[in-house]
Amino acid sequence: MALLEIRGLNKAFGGVRALQDIDFTIEEGEIVSVIGPNGAGKTSFFNVISGLFPPDSGTITFEGHNLAGRTPSEITKAGIARTFQNVRLFPNLTVLENVKVGQHCRTQRGIFGAIFQTAAFKKEEREIEEKAKEILSFFGTRLVGYRFDQPAFVLSYANRRRLEIARAMATEPVLMLLDEPTAGMNPRETAELTELIGKLRSDKGFTVVMIEHDMRVVGEVSDRVMVLDHGVKIAEGSYEEVSSNEDVIEAYLGRPAEERKPAIEERNA
Amino acid sequence: MTAATATSSVGRSLSIDWRRTLRVALLTGGVTIFLAAIGMVQAFNQRTLVEPIIKFGYLVVAAVPFTAGYLIARRLQVTGAETPRTVGDVVSAAIAGAIAGAMTGAFVAFVQAVPNIREIFPNLGPQLVETLTYSLGTGGGFVANLVLGMVLAVCGAAVHWLSRPIQRALVIGAEAVVIFALFETVIDDFFDWFKTLPNTIYANSGGLTILWAVILFTVAVGLSLYLPGRIPSVRKAVTSGDERDRRRKQIILIAVVSVALIIVPQLLGGVLNELLTNVGLFVLMGLGLNIVVGLAGLLDLGYVAFFAIGAYTTAVLTSPLSPFFNPELSWWLAFPVVLVMAIIAGIMVGTPVIRMRGDYLAIVTLGFGEIVRLTLLSDWLSPYFGGAQGIRNIPGIPVGEISVSGVTPELMVYAAIALVAVAVYVSWRVQDSRIGRAWAAMREDEDVAEAVGIDTVKAKLLAFVTGAVLASFAGALFAAKLGSVFTASFEILTSIIILVVVIVGGMGNIAGVAVGALVLIGVLGGPSSPGLLQEFGQFKLLIYGALLVFMMLKRPEGLIPSARRAQELHQEEFLQDAWLDKGDSLATSETEGKES
Numbered sequence: 001m002a003l004l005e006i007r008g009l010n011k012a013f014g015g016v017r018a019l020q021d022i023d024f025t026i027e028e029g030e031i032v033s034v035i036g037p038n039g040a041g042k043t044s045f046f047n048v049i050s051g052l053f054p055p056d057s058g059t060i061t062f063e064g065h066n067l068a069g070r071t072p073s074e075i076t077k078a079g080i081a082r083t084f085q086n087v088r089l090f091p092n093l094t095v096l097e098n099v100k101v102g103q104h105c106r107t108q109r110g111i112f113g114a115i116f117q118t119a120a121f122k123k124e125e126r127e128i129e130e131k132a133k134e135i136l137s138f139f140g141t142r143l144v145g146y147r148f149d150q151p152a153f154v155l156s157y158a159n160r161r162r163l164e165i166a167r168a169m170a171t172e173p174v175l176m177l178l179d180e181p182t183a184g185m186n187p188r189e190t191a192e193l194t195e196l197i198g199k200l201r202s203d204k205g206f207t208v209v210m211i212e213h214d215m216r217v218v219g220e221v222s223d224r225v226m227v228l229d230h231g232v233k234i235a236e237g238s239y240e241e242v243s244s245n246e247d248v249i250e251a252y253l254g255r256p257a258e259e260r261k262p263a264i265e266e267r268n269a
Numbered sequence: 270m271t272a273a274t275a276t277s278s279v280g281r282s283l284s285i286d287w288r289r290t291l292r293v294a295l296l297t298g299g300v301t302i303f304l305a306a307i308g309m310v311q312a313f314n315q316r317t318l319v320e321p322i323i324k325f326g327y328l329v330v331a332a333v334p335f336t337a338g339y340l341i342a343r344r345l346q347v348t349g350a351e352t353p354r355t356v357g358d359v360v361s362a363a364i365a366g367a368i369a370g371a372m373t374g375a376f377v378a379f380v381q382a383v384p385n386i387r388e389i390f391p392n393l394g395p396q397l398v399e400t401l402t403y404s405l406g407t408g409g410g411f412v413a414n415l416v417l418g419m420v421l422a423v424c425g426a427a428v429h430w431l432s433r434p435i436q437r438a439l440v441i442g443a444e445a446v447v448i449f450a451l452f453e454t455v456i457d458d459f460f461d462w463f464k465t466l467p468n469t470i471y472a473n474s475g476g477l478t479i480l481w482a483v484i485l486f487t488v489a490v491g492l493s494l495y496l497p498g499r500i501p502s503v504r505k506a507v508t509s510g511d512e513r514d515r516r517r518k519q520i521i522l523i524a525v526v527s528v529a530l531i532i533v534p535q536l537l538g539g540v541l542n543e544l545l546t547n548v549g550l551f552v553l554m555g556l557g558l559n560i561v562v563g564l565a566g567l568l569d570l571g572y573v574a575f576f577a578i579g580a581y582t583t584a585v586l587t588s589p590l591s592p593f594f595n596p597e598l599s600w601w602l603a604f605p606v607v608l609v610m611a612i613i614a615g616i617m618v619g620t621p622v623i624r625m626r627g628d629y630l631a632i633v634t635l636g637f638g639e640i641v642r643l644t645l646l647s648d649w650l651s652p653y654f655g656g657a658q659g660i661r662n663i664p665g666i667p668v669g670e671i672s673v674s675g676v677t678p679e680l681m682v683y684a685a686i687a688l689v690a691v692a693v694y695v696s697w698r699v700q701d702s703r704i705g706r707a708w709a710a711m712r713e714d715e716d717v718a719e720a721v722g723i724d725t726v727k728a729k730l731l732a733f734v735t736g737a738v739l740a741s742f743a744g745a746l747f748a749a750k751l752g753s754v755f756t757a758s759f760e761i762l763t764s765i766i767i768l769v770v771v772i773v774g775g776m777g778n779i780a781g782v783a784v785g786a787l788v789l790i791g792v793l794g795g796p797s798s799p800g801l802l803q804e805f806g807q808f809k810l811l812i813y814g815a816l817l818v819f820m821m822l823k824r825p826e827g828l829i830p831s832a833r834r835a836q837e838l839h840q841e842e843f844l845q846d847a848w849l850d851k852g853d854s855l856a857t858s859e860t861e862g863k864e865s
Binding site: 071074077091093097101107128171 | 701702703704706716718719721833
């Protein structure tokens with residue numbers, strides 16, 4: 001059984017059909033990239049999977065359970081974590097706190113534990129702290145030591161992206177949705193992050209779906225690529241297959257003028 | 270800016286920024302006239318600060334041109350560069366002061382000439398004329414106002430010629446005198462066992478004697494010049510050192526505070542203990558609201574509803590005069606029921622409003638607060654809760670043989686302190702827990718909090734319920750203290766004042782809430798109780814408003830801010846700058862430096 005299986009997913013915002021009959025499956029341990037020109041519906045695809053918007057129709061089956069219509073927190077708890085295209089950290093919380101918050105759905109001590117400082121509460125707090133530090137050490141020395149107690153807003157852009165991935169890791173997901181993880185990074189940082197994405201699978205065992213614009217990154221780490229255009233899946237396959245697909249080239253580059261003519265005449269007729 | 274300002278940095282230039290001068294002058298005159306018209310000068314003048322020369326009302330009137338002079342001569346302070354001081358600044362201060370003084374004088378003359386104005390502004394009568402002409406007649410009064418305004422403004426401007434430490438020392442000296450004079454009743458009450466002290470420093474008719482005013486001033490100035498750098502600040506002591514050291518110091522601080530809280534009520538008289546109990550009530554409610562607004566970021570404007578529910582539950586369960594249901598339980602047995610009722614009320618109010626955000630939530634909770642009060646008052650519920658008559662004869666808290674109630678304020682205050690201690694402990698522990706972090710995350714970005722796995726509906730309800738429980742504590746205490754509950758005690762104003770306490774004190778900070786309650790409720794007075802400065806009574810809301818505006822402009826994070834809020838409100842600009850220019854590269858090179 002596939003880890004995530006999506007059938008006939010539809011989502012419209014008013015007259016805009018952001019997603020049209022999308023079918024998509026991913027097996028455990030795969031890294032799949034979702035590409036497409038701006039406005040193709042990539043982020044909407046993520047938003048629907050992670051529950052930010054409910055789908056209009058279609059099924060999202062994750063580990064055998066239908067997730068369509070569940071709240072984002074339930075979906076995160078089920079094992080799907082995500083990052084955001086325009087990094088959305090908790091800016092005034094410290095780096096460590098951001099990761100600790102990520103562990104919320106995997107921990108359970110409530111308000112009474114906090115008030116009475118029960119042994120179980122103290123133990124859990126200690127574990128949360130240790131785990132948070134361990135997760136941050138995944139990024140080398142960039143987010144450790146004096147960084148722990150810095151508020152997230154002082155971080156550089158690249159570090160914010162890393163912290164967001166760390167926060168997603170803290171939710172102990174099976175599947176990670178990374179929305180443009182390398183956007184705004186310089187080539188060196190991009191290379192480093194590409195390697196990290198590979199390690200997310202090899203070291204941590206996450207399955208990854210990512211939206212990415214940098215074709216080098218896509219080519220380097222993805223097992224498979226899905227291409228969206230105007231909310232429709234226009235191609236799917238290996239990077240090589242997709243990059244030579246005519247529809248994909250057309251979606252990105254447009255059609256030569258001679259070929260467009262008949263189409264325009266057709267419309268006018 | 271005009272060329273005048275540009276040249277004024279050159280030594281002793283005489284240039285004057287006319288627009289600015291005129292603006293300040295009109296503002297100063299306007300403020301003085303306003304203070305006189307609302308009757309503040311008259312009311313405050315009943316209080317003598319230093320017998321027989323300084324009256325409170327005159328001090329307020331004098332402070333206006335003085336401040337104006339100070340502001341007019343203030344220049345941008347640049348570290349490392351000498352701030353230019355020019356004669357021009359003093360001259361413009363003098364002009365502004367004179368214009369303002371002339372405005373006041375003209376206003377007084379106008380009041381004298383048009384006696385009918387009294388029908389519209391009841392404060393503008395012959396007495397005010399007498400006060401503001403300094404009993405010198407119309408012409409003399411005009412000249413006196415003009416000269417006084419000018420002199421005071423010049424004095425204000427001249428402050429900039431003094432060095433910083435001396436400026437500070439003078440301010441502290443003046444503050445010491447004013448505080449000692451204003452808090453005469455407290456000191457009198459506090460030194461009940463050593464009457465000689467208040468009898469010596471205060472004159473028989475009230476106010477400090479001149480001799481002691483001078484002594485106090487000198488001592489305060491001397492101390493402020495001598496002490497800095499010699500006593501480490503408490504704040505620094507508590508926040509410095511390694512973790513264990515800090516912890517030890519914090520424990521010592523807590524111990525000192527608790528011992529003080531146990532001893533102080535013994536030294537105070539009934540009135541002050543009553544006041545302290547009122548402060549305690551607002552600290553309780555402030556801490557509860559702080560959880561809802563400060564930690565979880567849910568603006569609840571109907572918070573007083575939970576206070577009402579706590580008070581009415583206590584009343585119904587303990588009072589023999591409860592009209593419908595009167596089990597006459599003891600307060601101790603009623604208390605757990607109050608707690609349960611608060612939880613139910615928190616869930617009931619919370620559930621329907623939980624999907625709303627920001628302004629909508631504020632408006633809806635505002636409505637809920639009023640609904641609770643109006644239903645209690647309605648014909649429908651009057652047979653059960655007494656309607657406008659309320660419920661009377663609520664017994665105090667029985668402790669052994671004695672009953673602790675408002676009649677025994679020196680005992681009641683301990684009940685308040687005990688409940689506040691519980692609230693402080695709960696707030697402190699919850700802040701740094703899993704649930705506290707969830708609230709903080711929700712306050713920062715609700716959507717993302719939900720996306721990282723926080724069940725925001727549950728977290729919000731929990732915040733509502735915790736807040737409701739703390740408010741119901743205050744309600745139970747209030748009912749036992751007052752012995753009766755009326756719907757009038759639960760008006761919307763109380764909700765607003767609790768919020769103001771939290772904002773002015775410092776949202777998100779326990780000490781801040783306590784200081785806010787002490788300053789607002791203790792000194793100025795609560796919605797229905799007078800504070801230390803009873804002269805402020807009728808101007809309470811005006812001062813609340815002015816204070817709120819001032820705080821929002823100058824210190825939006827509150828008197829004692831939480832670290833997170835201060836950072837949020839002040840480093841946002843810094844962050845943007847860093848983000849836009851070189852912050853990014855700096856941050857990266859910094860990390861690389863660490864790595865290599």
